[in-house]
Amino acid sequence: MIRGNFLLPVLLLAGLLLSNRAFAQPTESTRLFERMVEQVTAQEEALIALRHDIHRHPEVSGEEERTAGLVAEHLTALGFDVRTGVGGHGVVAVLEGNRPGAIVAFRADMDAVPSTAEDPVEYRSVIPGVRHICGHDVHTTVGVGLAEGFAAVKDDLPGSVMLIFQPAEERGIGANAMLAEGAFDTITPEAIFALHTAPYNVGTVATVAGGMMSGRASIAVTVRGAGDLIEAASTVREAIEGVGTHPPQMAGMIAPKGFIMVNLFPQRGTAGGNIVIQGQIMAAGYEDRARAKAAVLDTLKALDLPGITLETAYNERFMEGVNNDAALVNLANSGIQALAPTVGIETVSGAVPAFSEDFGSFQARVPGVMYFLGVSNPETGTVGMPHSPTYVADDGSILVGTHAMLAAMLTRMMNN
Ligand SMILES: [Zn+2]
Numbered sequence: 001m002i003r004g005n006f007l008l009p010v011l012l013l014a015g016l017l018l019s020n021r022a023f024a025q026p027t028e029s030t031r032l033f034e035r036m037v038e039q040v041t042a043q044e045e046a047l048i049a050l051r052h053d054i055h056r057h058p059e060v061s062g063e064e065e066r067t068a069g070l071v072a073e074h075l076t077a078l079g080f081d082v083r084t085g086v087g088g089h090g091v092v093a094v095l096e097g098n099r100p101g102a103i104v105a106f107r108a109d110m111d112a113v114p115s116t117a118e119d120p121v122e123y124r125s126v127i128p129g130v131r132h133i134c135g136h137d138v139h140t141t142v143g144v145g146l147a148e149g150f151a152a153v154k155d156d157l158p159g160s161v162m163l164i165f166q167p168a169e170e171r172g173i174g175a176n177a178m179l180a181e182g183a184f185d186t187i188t189p190e191a192i193f194a195l196h197t198a199p200y201n202v203g204t205v206a207t208v209a210g211g212m213m214s215g216r217a218s219i220a221v222t223v224r225g226a227g228d229l230i231e232a233a234s235t236v237r238e239a240i241e242g243v244g245t246h247p248p249q250m251a252g253m254i255a256p257k258g259f260i261m262v263n264l265f266p267q268r269g270t271a272g273g274n275i276v277i278q279g280q281i282m283a284a285g286y287e288d289r290a291r292a293k294a295a296v297l298d299t300l301k302a303l304d305l306p307g308i309t310l311e312t313a314y315n316e317r318f319m320e321g322v323n324n325d326a327a328l329v330n331l332a333n334s335g336i337q338a339l340a341p342t343v344g345i346e347t348v349s350g351a352v353p354a355f356s357e358d359f360g361s362f363q364a365r366v367p368g369v370m371y372f373l374g375v376s377n378p379e380t381g382t383v384g385m386p387h388s389p390t391y392v393a394d395d396g397s398i399l400v401g402t403h404a405m406l407a408a409m410l411t412r413m414m415n416n
Contacts, residue, residue, distance in 0.1 A: 029414055032156060033339045036149035036406050040399065043148050047402075048395050050074075051141040052123035058112030058130045058137070061168040064089040067110045067140060071165045074144050078151040080163070087177030091165040094187055095150055101159025102416040104409045105189035107362055108143035109136045109169035117389030120382075133391040135197025135375060135384060138398060140165060142195060142373075145402035146409070159413035162189050164362075172319050175361035184365060191328055191412045192368040194359045195401050199385045200374030202394040205336070205404045206346035207371045209329045211284025213352045214261065215321030215360060217293060219281060220313045221300065224274040227307030233275040236310065237264055239303055240277070243295045259283065259351065260292040284351030285323050289316060320360025321351075325367035328412070332369055335411025340403040348372065355386065369408070373401045 040047075054067055068089040076082045080093035089110070115131040118124075125131045132138075143163050150161045164183060168174030200206055219240070223233045244262035264279035283292045293316050300310055333345055359370050375384030375393035382392035 029335075029339060029410055032153050033407060033410060035153050036410075037403060039152035040145050040149045040402050040406070043145070044399060047141055047145050047148075047398050050144060051137050051395065051398060054137040054140055055121070055123050055132050056126050058125050058127055058132045059110070060114060060130055061111045061171040061174070062088055064110040064167045068165060068167070071110070071140060071144060075147050075163065078147050079154060080147060080151070086183050087174060087179070087181045088167040090167050090174065090178040090181070090183065091163075092178070092183050093147065093163045093165075094160060095147070095154060095157070096160045097157025097413075098155055099158045100416070101157070101413040102190045103160045103162060103187060104412045105162040105164055105192040105362075105366075106143060106146055106405055106409060107164040107166055107175075107192060107194045107359060108139040109166045109174065110140050111136055111168055111170050111174070113170055113387060115389065120390060121392055131391075133388065134170065134386045135373075135391075135393045136169065138197055138373070138375065138393050138401065139195055141398050142401040142405060145398060146405055149402065149406045157413075159416065160187070161409065161413075162187060164192075169358055172356070172358045175320075175358040179361060179365065189366055190416075191325075192362050192366050193332070193405055193408055194362075194368070194370045195373040195405065196357065196359075196370060197375040197384050197386060197393050197397065198372035199376045199383050200346060200372060202374050202377050202396045203342070203400055204344040204346055204374035205371040205400070206348050206374070207324060207329055207333070207369055208348040208350075209324055209326035211286075211288060211321060211323050211351045212348055212370060213322035213355055213357050213360075214282035214284050215286075215289050215317070215323070216319040216356055217281045217283075217289060218313075218315045218318035219277075219279055219296065221277045222270075222274050222311040223277065223308060224272070224311070225305075225308040227305065229273070229275050229308070232305045232308040233267060233277060235303060235305065236277055236300065237267070239299045240264060240279070240281075240296055243281075243292065243299055258288055260288065260295070280318065282321075282356075284321060289321075317364075319356055320358055320364055322357050322360050322370045323363055324369045325363070328367045328369050331411060331415060332408035336404050336407045339407035339410070343400055343404045343407075344374075371404065371408075373397055373404075
């Protein structure tokens with residue numbers, strides 16, 4: 001009987017504490033977020049000027065010295081602890097807050113792409129044959145925008161921020177090079193985010209839980225023996241190709257979940273008379289990649305080829321794709337909705353089969369989410385389809401991306 005009387009005030013008190021906690025947190029994040037946005041908004045013109053400067057002076061994979069120098073200078077001035085020359089021209093910058101919270105990273109890639117097509121913007125590239133047609137100038141500028149925002153609230157920052165400026169993404173080697181040279185050794189982030197420009201309209205970001213860009217496995221099958229090698233090689237090719245759920249020439253940009261795409265190169269014979277079949281097998285998330293590997297190896301094992309031996313080399317992690325952590329997608333999306341409600345959030349309807357990204361190398365170490373950042377502008381008629389000759393990323397995407405990432409990162413920092 002006492003219990004009943006006792007329980008009610010306890011429940012009321014617990015309810016009060018819980019509701020206080022529930023209200024206190026959004027208020028505090030809102031207050032911090034508004035201060036960050038105020039600083040970033042004040043810096044908008046400077047950020048656009050920085051983006052145009054980087055765009056005018058594009059540097060291909062491995063040669064990002066000038067871009068990295070600009071970034072390091074800005075971040076040092078903002079009070080970040082800056083390490084340069086990590087895995088090539090990589091920059092790792094850390095800002096430690098004064099209050100407890102998670103360590104959250106953002107990765108921007110810095111390299112440009114060879115392109116001889118005319119650059120349609122006023123701030124056109126002055127380097128012949130090189131252009132930012134993948135939007136890495138925007139990613140880098142957003143990284144500096146984040147530095148501006150977080151530095152403005154350093155004394156009240158819950159947790160720490162790590163900004164990673166990566167070289168050589170277009171060659172798919174920069175992320176691994178940075179990790180091999182200890183990007184995460186001194187401080188390991190608990191979550192990591194990234195953006196990639198995409199032909200959504202400016203004002204929008206988009207993501208999906210699980211596989212968002214295909215990872216690539218490499219395969220090499222050596223066919224040898226006393227039997228009919230040509231016949232055997234053709235059987236092996238057909239068997240591997242049969243594992244694919246889509247023909248190699250996929251029409252659309254987006255493939256449904258669960259796709260496996262097989263792309264075998266023209267085969268070649270070796271000096272010893274053997275035939276080698278090589279290629280790549282693309283699938284989106286880790287599960288699909290494991291499924292593809294098992295299917296290929298089981299299929300090859302089941303082949304009945306008298307007098308023939310097959311030697312298979314299968315590298316499942318030839319190139320990491322983008323594989324977003326589901327819980328982090330939910331948390332980050334809710335943070336963006338609550339703090340930056342003007343940013344539209346779309347769900348990517350499937351994985352992009354033909355494009356890949358080495359951001360997945362970071363995601364293989366810590367939970368991470370990549371967002372597509374809308375950079376197309378129907379009013380000006382410009383479209384931001386990466387690697388297309390007419391690629392244009394609207395300047396308005398810089399603040400959209402910065403706001404979205406500030407919201408996502410702050411939310412994760414405070415949910416520790
Ligand atoms: Zn890119």
